[in-house]
Amino acid sequence: MAITRRKKFIMGRPMRGGWRPFAARALALGVAPALVVGAGVGIVAARGTAGAVTEAVAADTPFTVVGHGHGHGRGMGQWGAYGYAAEQGWAAERIIDHYYGGTPLDSIPQRPITVRLVGLDGQGLNVYSDAGMNVAGRPVAPGEVAHLTATPGGGASVAVTKGCEGEVLWQGATDHPWVDPVDLAADRPAEQHLKLCGGNSFRGSLGVALEGAEPRVVNHVDLEDYLLGVVPAESKPEWADTGGAEALRAQAIAARSYAASEHRYGYADTCDTQDCQVYPGSTKEDPRTTEAVRSTAGRALVRDGNPVAAEFSASTGGFSAGGVFAAVEDKGDASAPVHDWTQVLTAGDIAEAFGVGELQSVTVTSRNGLGADGGRVTGMRVVGSEKTVDVDGDAARRELGLKSDWFTIAEGLVPAPAAPAAPPDGRQAAPDDAAPEVPTPTEIEKKYAELGGANGVLGAPVGPEMAMPDEAGKFRMFTHGAIVWTPTTGAQVLDASVLGSTLPGAGSAG
Structure with a gap:
């Protein structure tokens, strides 16, 4: 779906600050403080002055990215493995078989x-x-x-x-x-x-x-000593206390397989970061993950006599990504704290990430067809005033700082998806895996909701909530008017007719 909200800006490029010069002009005209607004995204900055017309999305226009899962999604989902172990009673071998497509388990020599x-x-x-x-x-x-x-x-x-x-x-x-x-x-x-x-x-x-x-x-x-440091760094030892010991055993098998397949450098097989496997040495060893390593000693995924690079990531979002191992549905991931997530970017963020000049459109051009919303992004096009960039989902994830390549992107502020139900038995997610917080609605957002939101008299938002020039309050522009808030007056509505009669030359861009 192409996101192509285009606006005509007179006198050159839109300003990131939300057209604050126009707000100052409104103050100079003596508008009552309760109704003073800076022109939001899409308001024409000057009137009656000749200049070039540029089609672009204003830099501070918000885009909401709604996604699923955390990480590349290839191979085993760690939260899914935990779900299968703790909630469905799967053994490590069944978990491994599910995510890695029946690849045989075998013993590899100590090394x-x-x-x-x-x-x-x-x-x-x-x-x-x-x-x-x-x-x-x-x-x-x-x-x-x-x-x-x-x-x-x-x-x-x-x-x-x-x-x-x-x-x-x-x-x-x-x-x-x-x-x-x-x-x-x-x-x-x-x-x-x-x-x-x-x-x-x-x-x-x-x-x-x-x-x-x-x-x-x-x-x-x-190798076995190495795994004593890797497994507690790559998974959560406390899972063993809430029915997830088999997920830790599956993690040990996957980590062993991955490490045994590595030959990265002339002087070393692997590294200690997330680019390989996280390894802090023996500092964070834990008896629960030590037991997982020792109870699976020497067991690895093997193909044609060689250990297989058994990739894994925190959460698949409900469907693994495919690749070396066939994509599979991941019902175990349902209660993962990163099963669903929301992130808000601006048009300026997107344009800067891909170096396209002023953003004109963002289009997801292809998906892998697996799971909700058409699945993971395999192609995305970013069009700007200076150039067009085509990227795959991994590059989009990396450049935009997203949790995964399974996402949709839409202009405007979209409500965050409901957080998954808390896991049973009081299990808690680690801070870095916490579900995204849903912010408390502002007074302007409450007033907008009272008026019916996008289906109400004001129509859709055309910019984010912004501070007034003298910091006396806040405002937000909509298709047919604005809402202004100050501590003394609360949230007040300024409709398009008042904009037009009170502020000559003002108007919303189509």
Whole structure:
């Protein structure tokens, strides 16, 4: 559906501020304070002056985006997995089979994985351990800190200090650019983990490398130990307390499969951010997710003898996106706090995101046909005064900062969808997954509703609610008039006939 509300603006481009110069003109004409309004979106700024006519949507015109789900939607939906486990009693294997199209589960051998710690890009390594550690063939005692800087040829320069910023105890160079724990075996106790100065702790070894000339820090760790850090970061350990333990087991299987398929860099298999899988080391390990990892040890999705990149995202919105794995209906997602969401952008936001000049229209050109509203966006066209841009749904999601690529976009302010019912047993969503809040109606919105809304005498809104020039109140323009609010008079209606007789030259654009 094309969104093409066009307006003719005399004397060049519309102003983002809502045509405040016109409001000042109204004040100069002596209009009663209760009826003073700045001309909203679509009011002609000057009268009787020749100039070019430009068709555009005013920059402060609101567009409401209503969407479903959170994330790319490919593979498993984490909230859906929880719904299937906690509310329908599905086992992890059934959850995995549902989302990943019957891809076989098999055992993969134990192996290490190397993880780029992206937050330390461009830095050296500063690390210690409560149990001591080893570097450059020498022991480093508890309380001593090893500082490594990568050097060309695969080595490192090393300095050991007393504390993170204390005196230098010794320094040198090594061709083994790793700090190793006192015991290299898997599943070591917390006091043997390596700790970054001012940062997280890690199982396994920590080392340095160069990517071109850029320093990198890498964690070399057993795959199962790695998953002990990933699963509580990518899902919610508390799900185990409300019937969702099988969802955590499904998460462990998916995360193991994804990690085992990774080979991203010459110096590391994967990374520690959302671009790969979120991995904060051992700092956030939890007994409930540790049990999920250990109870599924070695189990992974395998195709042609190789682990499969089993993608997952927070919420599918009710239908997965398809791709490597066939799209499936996701009834488990029904109570997800991000099952439905609403976001308001302005025409200026959209135009700036795609660099098209002044926005003229936004058109969803294609969808995947799966689920409500025609499904996920696969094509969108943004037309502006300077150029036209065609993007797919992922690009639209990224550029506009949306939660997913399953959305509709319409001009104006559209009521937010009802939030899903609270999950049973007092379960709570994490703050970053909270359902969008529905704002309390303003006094202007209440008055507009009393008059029948868009079907009433004022017609549809033609701009957002805005402050009056002297901050004495607020106003909002509609097709056939305006509503003005001040603390002393409350919400008052100014119809189009009063606009025309009181404010010469004023009028709403068609």
